[in-house]
Amino acid sequence: MKKVLCFDVDQTLNVAKTPITKEMADALIGCLDTYIVAPISGQKYDQFIVQLIEPLIAAGATDKQLSNVHMFVTQGTRYYRYDASKKDWELVYKYDLTDEQIKGMTDAMEKAAKELGYWEEDKLAEGDEIIENRISQVTFSALGQMAGTEVKYAWDPDHKKRNAIIEIAKKLTPEFEYEVGGTTSINATLPGTNKKFGMTHLMEELKVSMDEVLYFGDMTQPGGNDYPVVEMGFDTITVRDWVETANVLQGILFTN
Secondary structure, three states: OOOEEEEOOEOOOEOOOOOOOHHHHHHHHHHHOOOEEEEEOOOOHHHHHHHHHHHHHHOOOOHHHHOOEEEEEHHHOEEEEEEOOOOEEEEEEEOOOOHHHHHHHHHHHHHHHHHHOOOOHHHOOOOOOOEEEOOOOEEEEOOOOOOOHHHHHHHOOOOHHHHHHHHHHHHHOOOOEEEEEOOOEEEEEOOOOOHHHHHHHHHHHHOOOHHHEEEEEOOOOOOEOOHHHHHHOOEEEEOOOHHHHHHHHHHHHHHO
C-alpha cells in the first residue's frame, strides 16, 4: 500500500517556474487527507514556497494538511517540514556546498557554455542570472529564471545543447556531477547527491519503505534528473506534463 506520493516539480506539477494551477492545488489537497505528499526537485526553498505552498494555502489547505507536505529541496540535500504550532517551515537537515565547490561548478559551466556559444547573457531579463547558487547545488539556466515558458521550451527540447555543456564541464571538473533538469537547466552537485541521495533520505526521514512510495516525474529517461529514482527501483509514473499528473491524481482520489 502506498503511503507517499512523491513528485518532481517543474513540468510534473506545473508549467516550469510558475505556480501550480488551482486544479493541481485541489488535487494535491485531496491527496493530503490520505497520503504524504513529498515534492523533490533541484529548485531552491523560495521556489517551492512560491510555486507549491502559496497556491496550496490559497486553495484552502489546512495546517493539518500542510503537515503532510514534506519538501525535499535541491534534490533532497535540504529537507523542510511544516511546524503547525509556528505556522512555518522547519529546516530538518542540510548538506551545503563550500565556496570553493560552488566556484568550481560555476566556472566549469560558464566556460563550457561560452566555448559552445550557448552563453546568452544578452537575453536575460534585468536582475536575472544564468548560473544560480542554490547553496547545496549550483544550477545553470540558459535563459535565466524569468524567461517566458515558450522561449524556454524551444531552446533545447532534445537536450543536445545541455548534454554538450555537461560533456565539457565534466572534463574540466570530473569531481562534480552534472545532469539535465527542467527546460533549460543543468544541475551541478557533489557525487551521490542527486535524487538517489534525496530519495534515500526521504525514506529515512518519513520512515517508509520503497514499496510504500509512488514517484511522478517527466524526465525518467537515462540522463534525466528523474532517472536515478527509476534506477533505484521505485514504482514510477512517467508523465508528459502537469495536466497528465492531475489526471492520474484524480484517478487515485476516485479509487479511495
